[in-house]
Amino acid sequence: MLNNKYWVEVDEQGRLVLPPEVAELYGIQPGAQMLLKEGLKGLHLQRPINQLAKVYIEPTCRCNLTCRTCIRNAWEEPQGDMTSGIFDRLVANLKELPSRPDVFFGGFGEPLLLPNIAEMVAQAKAVAGKVELITNGILLTEQRSRELIKAGLDTLWVSVDGATPESYADVRLGAALPQVIENIRRIAIMRHETSRKPEIGISFVAMRRNIADLPALIHLSSRLGAAHFMVTNVIPYTEEMCREMLYTRCVDGVDSTPSPWSPSIDLPRMDLNTDTQDALFQTMRNRHNVHWNGVALGQERGHCPFNERGSVSIAWNGQVSPCLALMHGYYTFLNDRPRKVLRCVYGNLQEQSLLSIWEAPDYVAFRKRVQEFDFAPCTWCGGCEMAEKNEEDCFGNTFPTCGGCLWAQGVIQCP
Numbered sequence: 001m002l003n004n005k006y007w008v009e010v011d012e013q014g015r016l017v018l019p020p021e022v023a024e025l026y027g028i029q030p031g032a033q034m035l036l037k038e039g040l041k042g043l044h045l046q047r048p049i050n051q052l053a054k055v056y057i058e059p060t061c062r063c064n065l066t067c068r069t070c071i072r073n074a075w076e077e078p079q080g081d082m083t084s085g086i087f088d089r090l091v092a093n094l095k096e097l098p099s100r101p102d103v104f105f106g107g108f109g110e111p112l113l114l115p116n117i118a119e120m121v122a123q124a125k126a127v128a129g130k131v132e133l134i135t136n137g138i139l140l141t142e143q144r145s146r147e148l149i150k151a152g153l154d155t156l157w158v159s160v161d162g163a164t165p166e167s168y169a170d171v172r173l174g175a176a177l178p179q180v181i182e183n184i185r186r187i188a189i190m191r192h193e194t195s196r197k198p199e200i201g202i203s204f205v206a207m208r209r210n211i212a213d214l215p216a217l218i219h220l221s222s223r224l225g226a227a228h229f230m231v232t233n234v235i236p237y238t239e240e241m242c243r244e245m246l247y248t249r250c251v252d253g254v255d256s257t258p259s260p261w262s263p264s265i266d267l268p269r270m271d272l273n274t275d276t277q278d279a280l281f282q283t284m285r286n287r288h289n290v291h292w293n294g295v296a297l298g299q300e301r302g303h304c305p306f307n308e309r310g311s312v313s314i315a316w317n318g319q320v321s322p323c324l325a326l327m328h329g330y331y332t333f334l335n336d337r338p339r340k341v342l343r344c345v346y347g348n349l350q351e352q353s354l355l356s357i358w359e360a361p362d363y364v365a366f367r368k369r370v371q372e373f374d375f376a377p378c379t380w381c382g383g384c385e386m387a388e389k390n391e392e393d394c395f396g397n398t399f400p401t402c403g404g405c406l407w408a409q410g411v412i413q414c415p
Helices: 020-025 084-096 117-127 141-153 163-172 177-193 211-223 277-285 354-358 363-371
Strands: 038-039 043-047 053-059 102-105 132-135 153-161 197-207 228-233 264-267 289-292 313-315 319-320 330-334 337-341
Touching: 038 354, 084 117, 084 354, 102 117, 117 132, 117 141, 141 177, 153 177, 153 228, 163 177, 177 197, 197 211, 211 228, 264 277, 313 354, 319 354
Parallel strands: 053 102, 053 313, 102 132, 132 153, 153 197, 197 228, 264 289
Antiparallel strands: 038 043, 313 319, 330 337
16 A cells, blocks of 8 residues: 655745656656645645556456356457467557556456466566456466466456355356465465565455355455455346345445535544444444545545556457446446446557557547546436436536446446
8 A cells, every 4th residue: 555755845936846756656747737636634636647557458358267247248249369469569569658557467358368478477577567467266377376476477366256165156157266265375375485476466246145255255365365355346237236236325326325415424443343333334324424534434426546547458459448447348237227338449559559549639638537527427316318328428428428437436446
């Protein structure tokens, strides 16, 4: 977790003077546009919209499993692997950037299906900052683990959606939890032979059918030496997954959505035990603006994590999209109604350089619009025909519109 602190000065003209290392770290140059937002504890300066700080790479959209939660249950797109030509061009493009972005191998496929994935990691590590990869862990053999360690992988994320073999197999059809656990344990031991990397992260998709496993899985992850544990909600690609959602009331405005007219409640640090749990639960559940030790338990509506990271997403075929959510076209459900998400592409690496796509006026304008996030509140307004696609909204925004994005509401998370 970042906790850096810097003193800044104000010159005679009332302008902020940032330390040189901060300006370099965040790519702040003369003329950069940055959004200044007022928060509970003061002013917050957003990352400049011109800084490309993280690149999500989808090396393949194929997978070795058939999971209940998968996007493949709701799309009819062709599947394939990123060619060496596209990846080599991407690596060359990364070298041309003014700063070294972080790289994340993931998307909507299983990266370890590719025989040369470790080589791809090594190539990315040579031109990037931190390099991460997410896997379901089935193909994490001893040989593959050794290759990833040698390649310099910084963080290995493993998706684990259950703490028992039965609950795990109920979600990740065709997988075996004992095998995945053994694979994680082995690479956790092997990494100590060299640089103690990669760090281990565990990703958990929470649903009605597996939420009871969460405490046990957190305990298991600690025993495996995991440094990161991330919980996300299920995306309702199918009607079956709508019945598995754990966030229906928190996004539709019925229950726990803070209202500007509700009282502000400030809680101190407090033990969470049998004496306090019921009272705290009821306090948090009601529609109040609750802060615990100065941290808001709710969040303001419209908060794009991809845009704030300065990220871009590159599909297996070289198409460049602003985020993982817009990298493919698919159907999902919003307020129990089918919703079609149209793919948003600003260019293709087979035709243009990454930097030229990133700096294109229409893409820059979109990122600025997302930082301001003046989109219609589709997730909780009750729905209309405009919410059935991400083409336009009732605020007058045109494609792509983000008012129905669950990532922007803090419901879905990605590493």
